[in-house]
Amino acid sequence: MSQDPEDVAVLPPPRRPGATSADVAxxxxxxxxTVSHILNGQVTRFAEETVGRVRDAAARLGYVPSAAGRSLVLGRSDLVVLAVPNTTLTNVQDIIEAIAADLDDLGYSVVVHFDRxxxxxxxxxxxxHVVDTLRPAGIVDLGSLSLRDLDTLEEQGCPILSPRPRHVRGVDEGNxxxxxxQAEHLIDRGYTALAYAFLVDHRDDxxxxxxxxxxxxVxxxxxxxxxxxxxxxxxxAGAQTALCDLLRARGRPVxxxxxxDEVGLAVSFAALALRAAVxxxxxxxxxxGGSVGQLVAPRLxxxxxDVRASVGTIRRGVAAARGGVAEDDDPTLSPEIFLVLQGETT
Known part of the structure; x- marks a missing residue:
C-alpha cells in the first residue's frame, strides 16, 4: 500500500557539525x-531573494553566528551585564531572576557581575575589563556603582540601561x-523614637x-x-545586647x-527575652514578607x-534605551507595590 506523499513527514536536513560562514556563503x-551582514540583521541593503537564500542555507547547515562575530559586526553583543553589590539582601536571587526574565523578553542574555x-x-x-571583553549592550546597576563609576563606564562606550537614582545620596526608587x-508605619502606630537595625555581616550593605x-x-x-x-x-545573645544598648540610650517605646525579616525576628525575640512588650x-x-516571620508568635x-513589579523601572529603562516601548513620563514606582503586611510586632 503506497503512502500519500503529503502524509510523509519531511525531516529537516541533519545539522552539519562545525559549519562555518564560509560554508553558508x-x-x-x-x-x-554578505552572510555576516544578513545573519546579524543588517538586511536593508540586500535583495529579499538574497536574504532568503542566506537564511535558508544557514538553516540547512545548522549554522549559528558566534557571539564574538556579532559583537565585531554590531560593535556590541546581545549581553547585558547586571552589576550586583556585595550585599546582605536576602532576595537578591529573586531580583536577578526577574530582571533576567525581562531582558530575555527583550532579546538579551544576562551576565551577572558580583562585587566581591x-x-x-x-x-x-x-x-x-568585562566591558572591554564582552562589549555588552549595556549595564544594569543594582546599587554596585557610584554615579562617578556610571559616568566612567558610559565614557568607555557602555550604555547604562538602568534608571539613575533621582534622589539625594543616590537612593533608588525601590529602597x-x-x-x-517602614518609617511612616511606625510613626502611624505611635512611635516617636525610631531606630534602624542593620545586619551584622562581613558583606557590605x-x-x-x-x-x-x-x-x-522621614x-x-x-x-x-x-x-x-x-x-x-x-x-x-548578640541581638539582646544590641537591643539592650538601644533601650538604655533611647528609652521606651522605640x-x-x-x-x-531575619533582623526583625532577631530583634523581636531579643525584646521578649528582655521582658519588653512587643x-x-x-x-x-x-x-x-518571608513565610518564617508569619509562622512565629508574635507574627512579624x-x-x-512583588519583585517583578518592583524592577519595572529597570525594564522600562532598558526597553526605551534599546528602541522598545517608550519609557513612562513618570518613572517612579507605584506606592501600591510596597505594602505593610500587618503582624503582631507593631
Missing part, C-alpha cells in the same frame, strides 16, 4: 561578508519606597545605608529626633525599622512587595 552563492567586596576601585576595574513605608538615610529623612519631616542605628547579629515597648517591622510586621 558557498551554499547560498554569496560572499562571507574588594573596594570600589577594584570593582570598577573588573567591570571595565526609597521601602524605607519610607548599600541598601541598608540607603534605607537608614530615608528613615532619617523623622526630620515629622519633627522627630534622628533615628539611632544599631547592628544586630543573628544570635540570641520603633525599629529592620534591614530584613508591640508597646518595642515595635518592629522587617522587609520581605513586614513590608511585602
Amino acid at each position: 558557498r551554499l547560498a552563492g554569496v560572499s562571507r561578508s 567586596g574588594g573596594g570600589a576601585a577594584a570593582n570598577l576595574a573588573r567591570l571595565q 526609597l519606597a521601602i524605607a519610607r513605608t 548599600p541598601f541598608g545605608r540607603m534605607r537608614a538615610a530615608v528613615v532619617a529623612d 523623622c526630620a519631616e515629622a519633627g522627630l529626633p534622628a533615628p539611632t542605628a544599631i547592628s544586630v547579629p543573628l544570635d540570641a 520603633g525599629i525599622a529592620c534591614s530584613n 508591640p508597646g515597648d518595642v515595635g518592629v517591622i522587617g522587609v520581605g 510586621s513586614t513590608i511585602t512587595f
Whole structure:
C-alpha cells in the first residue's frame, strides 16, 4: 500500500557539525561578508531573494553566528551585564531572576557581575575589563556603582540601561519606597523614637545605608529626633545586647525599622527575652514578607512587595534605551507595590 506523499513527514536536513560562514556563503552563492551582514540583521541593503537564500542555507547547515562575530559586526553583543553589590539582601536571587526574565523578553542574555567586596576601585576595574571583553549592550546597576563609576563606564562606550537614582545620596526608587513605608508605619502606630537595625555581616550593605538615610529623612519631616542605628547579629545573645544598648540610650517605646525579616525576628525575640512588650515597648517591622516571620508568635510586621513589579523601572529603562516601548513620563514606582503586611510586632 503506497503512502500519500503529503502524509510523509519531511525531516529537516541533519545539522552539519562545525559549519562555518564560509560554508553558508558557498551554499547560498554569496560572499562571507554578505552572510555576516544578513545573519546579524543588517538586511536593508540586500535583495529579499538574497536574504532568503542566506537564511535558508544557514538553516540547512545548522549554522549559528558566534557571539564574538556579532559583537565585531554590531560593535556590541546581545549581553547585558547586571552589576550586583556585595550585599546582605536576602532576595537578591529573586531580583536577578526577574530582571533576567525581562531582558530575555527583550532579546538579551544576562551576565551577572558580583562585587566581591574588594573596594570600589577594584570593582570598577573588573567591570571595565568585562566591558572591554564582552562589549555588552549595556549595564544594569543594582546599587554596585557610584554615579562617578556610571559616568566612567558610559565614557568607555557602555550604555547604562538602568534608571539613575533621582534622589539625594543616590537612593533608588525601590529602597526609597521601602524605607519610607517602614518609617511612616511606625510613626502611624505611635512611635516617636525610631531606630534602624542593620545586619551584622562581613558583606557590605548599600541598601541598608540607603534605607537608614530615608528613615532619617522621614523623622526630620515629622519633627522627630534622628533615628539611632544599631547592628544586630543573628544570635540570641548578640541581638539582646544590641537591643539592650538601644533601650538604655533611647528609652521606651522605640520603633525599629529592620534591614530584613531575619533582623526583625532577631530583634523581636531579643525584646521578649528582655521582658519588653512587643508591640508597646518595642515595635518592629522587617522587609520581605518571608513565610518564617508569619509562622512565629508574635507574627512579624513586614513590608511585602512583588519583585517583578518592583524592577519595572529597570525594564522600562532598558526597553526605551534599546528602541522598545517608550519609557513612562513618570518613572517612579507605584506606592501600591510596597505594602505593610500587618503582624503582631507593631
